[in-house]
Amino acid sequence: MSTASATAPYIEPWLRATHTDVPAAGRAVLHALELSLDDLTKWAAGLTDAEVHAQPLGLTSIAFHLRHIARSTDRILTYAEGGQLSQEQLAALKSEQGGEGKQESLAELLSEVEVSFSDAADRIRVLATADLNTPRFVGRKQLLTSIGGAMIHVADHTLRHTGQVVTTAKLIKALRT
Numbered sequence: 001m002s003t004a005s006a007t008a009p010y011i012e013p014w015l016r017a018t019h020t021d022v023p024a025a026g027r028a029v030l031h032a033l034e035l036s037l038d039d040l041t042k043w044a045a046g047l048t049d050a051e052v053h054a055q056p057l058g059l060t061s062i063a064f065h066l067r068h069i070a071r072s073t074d075r076i077l078t079y080a081e082g083g084q085l086s087q088e089q090l091a092a093l094k095s096e097q098g099g100e101g102k103q104e105s106l107a108e109l110l111s112e113v114e115v116s117f118s119d120a121a122d123r124i125r126v127l128a129t130a131d132l133n134t135p136r137f138v139g140r141k142q143l144l145t146s147i148g149g150a151m152i153h154v155a156d157h158t159l160r161h162t163g164q165v166v167t168t169a170k171l172i173k174a175l176r177t
Contacts (some may be wrong), residue, residue, distance in 0.1 A: 012035060020115070029151050074092075074120070
């Protein structure tokens with residue numbers, strides 16, 4: 001999904017003239033996911049698997065944020081599509097904190113995000129053509145939102161957790177010296 005090059009000057013996804021076939025709101029969400037993947041890849045580069053699972057100064061681990069980004073994207077889009085969470089999604093939610101058995105490598109965690117974003121892109125392309133004001137309901141309490149509200153939340157929620165990954169990665173790298 002990422003089109004950033006190590007040799008060319010960085011151009012943010014929203015300035016790359018991509019996804020022009022997708023209505024504006026959906027295109028903005030796709031660009032947010034691309035920006036997230038660019039930042040996650042850039043800032044997590046060089047971290048060891050142990051560092052990815054560390055909680056420096058009590059911060060939440062990068063591993064948690066990566067799991068959460070991938071899995072929450074799926075959950076929020078399920079609500080946007082008018083669905084409720086499956087047993088598999090609920091089990092994945094419960095496992096986000098980690099600590100159960102094998103700790104995934106950074107490569108495995110980033111791969112989960114990439115797969116999630118690839119799937120999300122297909123779903124967003126469909127949702128972006130719907131009436132974004134169509135009501136949708138979230139969770140057991142059936143809290144009211146809309147297709148557009150859920151889609152935009154995918155972008156802002158993803159970027160919020162991406163910022164946490166960037167900050168934690170910077171701290172881990174600074175603590176090395």
